[in-house]
Amino acid sequence: MIDRQRTPHMDRHGQRIRIGAVTYLNSKPLIEGLSALCPFADLVLDYPSRLADDLARGRLDVALIPSVEAFSDPDYEVVSDACVSTRGEVFSxxxxxxxxxxxxxxxxxxxxxxxxxxxxxxxxxxxxxxxxxxxxxxxxxxxxxxxxxxxxxxxxxxxxxxxxxxxxxxxxxxxxxxxxGLPFVFAMWVARKDCALQSVPTQLSAARDAGLLHVEEISKRGSEQLHLPYDMVYRYLTRNLHFKLGPAERAGLRLFQELAASHGLAGATPLSFRGEAEEPVRPLLVTADATSLA
The missing domain is CATH 3.40.190.10 (Periplasmic binding protein-like II)
Known part of the structure; x- marks a missing residue:
């Protein structure tokens, strides 16, 4: 079980922004240095499903939640271009x-x-x-x-x-x-549309960038903690996973939501992205080699 860990900080109004993240290896690059970048926030670490439940109940302001959970509430929006995704073999x-x-x-x-x-x-x-x-x-x-x-x-x-x-x-x-022929997004940063997050969305992207700069150190720690070969962990974080929510990833999200909704597994309200007005993308089901997306 993952212990709930908190890094307490106060903003100048005495209000803490509550950020939820996981400690799985696949999200380590997203939270590297996040506490230092957000000195006005509490950082809560837990299982993805619990983070999704806490966000739904208002116990968190923003959380890295499974993508299918982002479809569950029309009041949710994606607040950062940092994510956990793959463009081929995900390995995990x-x-x-x-x-x-x-x-x-x-x-x-x-x-x-x-x-x-x-x-x-x-x-x-x-x-x-x-x-x-x-x-x-x-x-x-x-x-x-x-x-x-x-x-x-x-x-x-x-x-x-x-x-x-x-x-x-x-x-x-x-x-x-x-x-x-599209990437798959496993998790992303989500908040309610009316939730004021100060500079958190920008800092979430900055934490991702910092994590990618320190991926060798993260891989070494992950290798030691999980008793896995360093080369395996490094390849996983640099080849199997991608951490940028780009146009192709958004198209993959749209398609996954459409399919999941058609099977009663997700809500059908189109995703919204903070600060952007975007037309829904409706990609076709095609067969493509994974390398065409690299």
Missing amino acids: VKLYCRVHPGEIKTLALDEGSRTSAALTKVMLEERFGVTPKLQSLPLGQSTASCTADAVLLIGDRAMLPPQEDFHTVWDLGDEWVRWT
Whole structure:
């Protein structure tokens, strides 16, 4: 379990802005030096699903939440161009299938995998017409502990393969990009439209930029903490993941929301971006090699 950690600071009006972030490896570059950049804020570290719940309940002002959660409330808006996304293999979100994907009847979901769970359900239904019965795979349990036809693993524990033979293994990032020709955004900074954030949106981007400048140090710490090879961690943070919410990422978000909403997994109100008036992008479903987006 991730301890809730807070870095308390006050602004000149005595009001703290509450920022929620996660300590997973994939978001380390986004929070590098964030406390120093936002001396008027409290930084709360927790699981993504809990951050989403706290943002919905007003306990946080801005949070790095799973993208599917950003679709849940029409009063939400994206406040920064910093995000967690992929343009191909993501490496940390994988579907392990004991049968052909078109024959999956039961699906075990990694606890807390809201966006990845929605993505898996969308792809199975759209591509194979499959709507499996869902099970939960609690944190700390291995794939061998369940008998489901397929198991979704996310985050740090998905980076090392289970000691089991599988019929098919999907890297969800790679499957999405090859199917749609667009990047996939897993998480982004979201706040309510009426929430005054001072300079926080700018500082969130600055923290991302600082993190990318120190990615070697972050990789070293991550390697030691997770007992993973340094080269694996460095490649993950510099090749598998992208941290800029650009036009292609926005188009991928629009398409994912449209598909998720059509399956009752997300709200249909178009995303809004703070400080911008943007027409919705309606990309086509195409097949493309992931390298075309690099």
